[in-house]
Amino acid sequence: MTDATNDIQASQGQLYPRRVYPMDGHDLSEEQIAVAFAMTSRRPEAFDEIAEKVSHEKAADFHERWVLGYGHASVAEHAIVHIAVENVSRLACDTLEDNRLASYTEKSSRYQVMPEDYYHVPDELAQHPALKKEYEAACQTLFQSYFKLIEGCIEHLRKTTPRIASERDGAFNMRLRRVATDHCRAVLPAATLTNVGVTANARTLEHAIAKLFSSGLAEEQDLGDAVREQSRLITPTLIKYADKVDYLERASGLQLDLAQRFGFPSEEPSDSENSGTGAPEVRLVHWDRKGEEKIVSALLYRHSNLAYEQVLERVKDLGSESRQAIIDECVAGIGPHDAPPREFEVVDYQFEFMLDYGAYREFKRHRMMSYLPQPLTVAHGYRIPSLVSEAGLESEFGAAVSTAEAAYWKVREVSPLAVQYLVTHAHNRRVVSKFNLRECYHLFKMRTSEEAHFSIREPMIEAMRLAVDVQPQFFRHLKLRNYPDWWPHPIEG
Numbered sequence: 001m002t003d004a005t006n007d008i009q010a011s012q013g014q015l016y017p018r019r020v021y022p023m024d025g026h027d028l029s030e031e032q033i034a035v036a037f038a039m040t041s042r043r044p045e046a047f048d049e050i051a052e053k054v055s056h057e058k059a060a061d062f063h064e065r066w067v068l069g070y071g072h073a074s075v076a077e078h079a080i081v082h083i084a085v086e087n088v089s090r091l092a093c094d095t096l097e098d099n100r101l102a103s104y105t106e107k108s109s110r111y112q113v114m115p116e117d118y119y120h121v122p123d124e125l126a127q128h129p130a131l132k133k134e135y136e137a138a139c140q141t142l143f144q145s146y147f148k149l150i151e152g153c154i155e156h157l158r159k160t161t162p163r164i165a166s167e168r169d170g171a172f173n174m175r176l177r178r179v180a181t182d183h184c185r186a187v188l189p190a191a192t193l194t195n196v197g198v199t200a201n202a203r204t205l206e207h208a209i210a211k212l213f214s215s216g217l218a219e220e221q222d223l224g225d226a227v228r229e230q231s232r233l234i235t236p237t238l239i240k241y242a243d244k245v246d247y248l249e250r251a252s253g254l255q256l257d258l259a260q261r262f263g264f265p266s267e268e269p270s271d272s273e274n275s276g277t278g279a280p281e282v283r284l285v286h287w288d289r290k291g292e293e294k295i296v297s298a299l300l301y302r303h304s305n306l307a308y309e310q311v312l313e314r315v316k317d318l319g320s321e322s323r324q325a326i327i328d329e330c331v332a333g334i335g336p337h338d339a340p341p342r343e344f345e346v347v348d349y350q351f352e353f354m355l356d357y358g359a360y361r362e363f364k365r366h367r368m369m370s371y372l373p374q375p376l377t378v379a380h381g382y383r384i385p386s387l388v389s390e391a392g393l394e395s396e397f398g399a400a401v402s403t404a405e406a407a408y409w410k411v412r413e414v415s416p417l418a419v420q421y422l423v424t425h426a427h428n429r430r431v432v433s434k435f436n437l438r439e440c441y442h443l444f445k446m447r448t449s450e451e452a453h454f455s456i457r458e459p460m461i462e463a464m465r466l467a468v469d470v471q472p473q474f475f476r477h478l479k480l481r482n483y484p485d486w487w488p489h490p491i492e493g
């Protein structure tokens, strides 16, 4: 039995002394841990006693019977897998990362200069050699332009950036390169490769694999296969049946058919005529006019013995001033790193964003929201980063993007899915997203600060302005690192 000495001492003399100990300190596999935890529902022994009796075979039998046979899928959440994924396209990485209940850290194009020819060539073009050549030429143009833009921007920055006192040459050059890289990544395509570290439980991973397998893109299907194969080394039984899901595979094609059947237009080559002008757009498409009553009802419900309807009726009678005073009292004293109470989750905001792909990739990493992106396209134009314009490199940027756009419309004829690889990080994408007031606090705090990338900072400030405009009272206690000029509340020190 594990020596949970501290806890046993702390609870001396008690019939059932408290014990707290890590299960992974027992040389157990992830699947054995999951079984030991699952068995506590029916067995009286301590976890480590149960674990001693759970061999690998027993664990496998248990999972086959209960998790897979009877569908007790939550047991699989106790088995954790760490998977390192290297050299996948950003497009495929987006699908891999499209799972809320997992953790990811990805190679950043903000801080690293990508190497030459670091892009994926889709199998979808294997039967079309001429097109494949054009695709590769377009990617090469984008990468060559990326290097030229970085050097051009560094040159410009060297003339315009004052040195920090006592800054050495090396540090100064590094700083300039970092700023240039941060802007010039915009010209890279979605085909650009990346590395990502994934930590997920076996249940989430199974879902992630099913999504990859059910994708229409060959790279994503292959990635699903590789993730399944490697995950099985850690959790052989729990990942055993991860496979394509017919329903998922059908879903996106079906939605496309429906959109066409009901006359919703898809993109046309003429749509890209507005290239180079696409500024980010933000619209607040829904907000909850009963939000104040709902938050206060939630706050008072917790400690009353009334039914929710009864609480709501009483709260309606309180009047707005009292309701706001209740909210203020509950949130007063919130620190810059504190989350507001869970009751803030009862109020939702729905936004529509037109974000460039670079900003979108940062935005979608926030897992406490629902987001529905349209496919990557060149049809909504692109944004030239300010530094590129200041350095007089707009035409270099525009020429590279035009080459990619010309190839885009040709590849689209062959594969409307694989064509997304050619969309650059500067191209705009529409996404509709819903998040609650509690996540607003987190998102706005993080993504409106000066540390946030400028491409996401601007739309997030606008989203915050729209939300604060309709319900200023809810944001009175939001602690920001940098307040905009229009902030309507007194700013506490």
Ligand SMILES: Cc1cc2nc3c(=O)[nH]c(=O)nc-3n(C[C@H](O)[C@H](O)[C@H](O)COP(=O)(O)OP(=O)(O)OC[C@H]3O[C@@H](n4cnc5c(N)ncnc54)[C@H](O)[C@@H]3O)c2cc1C
Binding pocket: 100, 101, 102, 103, 104, 105, 106, 107, 108, 365, 366, 367, 368, 442, 446, 451, 452, 453
């Ligand atoms: C300046 C900056 C640089 C960045 N650089 C990189 C980078 O180089 N590479 C990279 O991959 N990412 C990078 N990120 C992204 C960042 O690490 C987050 O993944 C992303 O911003 C999502 O925010 P979040 O994790 O706080 O949580 P959200 O997903 O918005 O969720 C809100 C909160 O819920 C909780 N939460 C959500 N999911 C989990 C979970 N699975 N486990 C535990 N708690 C959870 C946390 O408290 C979290 O803060 C960067 C972000 C910033 C602001």
